[in-house]
Amino acid sequence: MQRKIKLVFIFLLSLLVTGCAKEEVQVNVPSGKSDFSQTTDYGQYSNQENKLRSFIEKKLLIQKGIYTNFKKQSFKEDAARGHELLSESSGMWLEYLVYSHQYKEFREFYKETKKTFDLKTQFSYRYTPSKKKKFPVNATLDDLRIIKALQMYGEATGNKKYKKEAATRFAMLKKNTMSKGKIASFYDTDAKKQSAEGSLAYYDFQVLKYFENTKQGQKMYRQQLAVVQNGYLGDAFPLYASSYNWQSKSYSNADLNTSEAMETLLHLSKINKLQKASFNWLSRQVENNTLYNTYSVNGNIIDRSHSAGSYAIAAMIFANEHDKKMYQKSMKLVWKYQVLNKNSDIYGGIGIEHQNEAYSFNNLTTLLAANY
Structure with a gap:
């Protein structure tokens, strides 16, 4: 009789915990x-893409993730580099x-991604293999990107398990990093504290709009959109504040x-909210090969070096805006x-030889841009 009471108590307790x-x-x-x-059919680059994919698979990709840089570099606490791994x-x-x-390959790599970066409620932004160190903070945009990929896979294959995984990860991420229009740049699972600032680049509206599909969620989505739109620097320099x-x-x-x-700009373009002035400014920079790495908020050039990544994202924006000519120029x-x-050693890769x-x-x- 005592055993039965004990079992009933355990059962009720488990229901309470589950609840x-x-x-x-x-x-x-x-x-x-x-x-x-x-996507569009603009990306007809099979020759270049095959070389690039081969380089990534042979020189950057390992079981646990992807090297941040092909070149080995010494560890730095404040910046990932060398053979460290990023959830990004x-x-x-x-x-x-x-x-x-x-x-x-997706299923296998996602399994490894969880092993490498999972912090239960979010993904660590960074893992250092040499120290077997998983950093206790995330980067919210990186979580949203993984959630997006899970949803894409679920829809492409009809797999409900991965759709549920995407929704669950979004719900957990939302609990720690989102409220009343706020998207914190990160959440520290050790300190149990979110950042005071939110990077405007982290507001992936396409993902937010899809998962915030309740009445309360739609209200938060409108607030999130307002946060970014109010950060517009003006038509003279039509970009947005960093945070x-x-x-x-x-x-900022x-x-x-x-x-x-x-x-x-890409996130705004995905929901048809890209300013015409922003589109025109970006078109001019690509036309003149003057999309530089750093600008002041007044539009002054701070760093005149270029980045393939910036031009690749520009290409995505043009593809989304249905401008094939500017996509191809980018x-x-x-x-x-x-x-x-x-x-x-880096044949086929995008880099500095x-x-x-x-x-x-x-x-x-x-x-990714080649597949747009």
């Missing part, structure tokens, strides 16, 4: 189809695996990293960075 867990994170699996996988890179590779219909600080209620005056500025500039010397450097961001962004 609490469900209350903590409410998972809403959207029933409609997303438009995450929509893994998310982009997962996207590519869906685009290229490599479904078995918004929720404590000081102000936009920090210099703009162009690849992040391009991400902001990609022509991107492919200039491809190493074609067969004797080079004499320095033996090839960063995962530039290579993977190019690979």
Whole structure:
């Protein structure tokens, strides 16, 4: 009799715990189809893409993830480099695996991605193999990218398990990083604290709009959109502030990293909210090969170097805006960075040949842009 009472108590306790867990994170699996996988037929670059894919698979890709740089570099606490792994890179590779219909490889790589980066409620932004160190903070955009890839795979294969996984990951991420229009740049699972600022490049509206499909979610989506749109710097320099600080209620005056500025434009373009002035400005920079790496908020050039990644994101924007000519012009500039010397260690990659450097961001962004 005592044993029966004990078993009933354990059963009731388990129900209570399960019930609490469900209350903590409410998972809403959207029933409609997303438009995450929509592409054009602009990317006719099979020769360049094959070389690039081969380089990534042979020189950057390992079981746990993708090297940040082909070149080995010493460890630095404040910046990932060398043979460290980023969830950003893994998310982009997962996207590519869906685009290229490599479904078995997707399942296997996502399994490894969870082993490498999973912090239960979010993904670590960075893993250092040499130290077996998983950093306790995420980068919210990287989580959204992985969630997007999961949804893309679920829709491409009809696999409900992966759609549920995408919705569950979104619900957990939302709990720690999103509220009343706010998207924190990161959440620290050790300190149990989110960042005070939110990068405007992290507002992936296409993903947010799809998963925030309840009445309350739609209200938050409108608030999120307002945060980014109010960060517009003006028609004279039609980009957006880098971030918004929720404590000081102000936009940053920090210099703009162009690849992040391009991400902001891409996210707006995906929901048909790209300003005409922004489109025209970007077109001029691509026409003149003057899309530089860093600008002040007044539009002054801070760093005159270029990035293949920035031009690749520009190509995505033009593809989304149905401008084939500008897409192709952007990609022509991107492919200039491809190493074609067969004797080079980074042959086929997007990089700097004499320095033996090839960063995962530039290579993977190019690979995705070629599939737009």
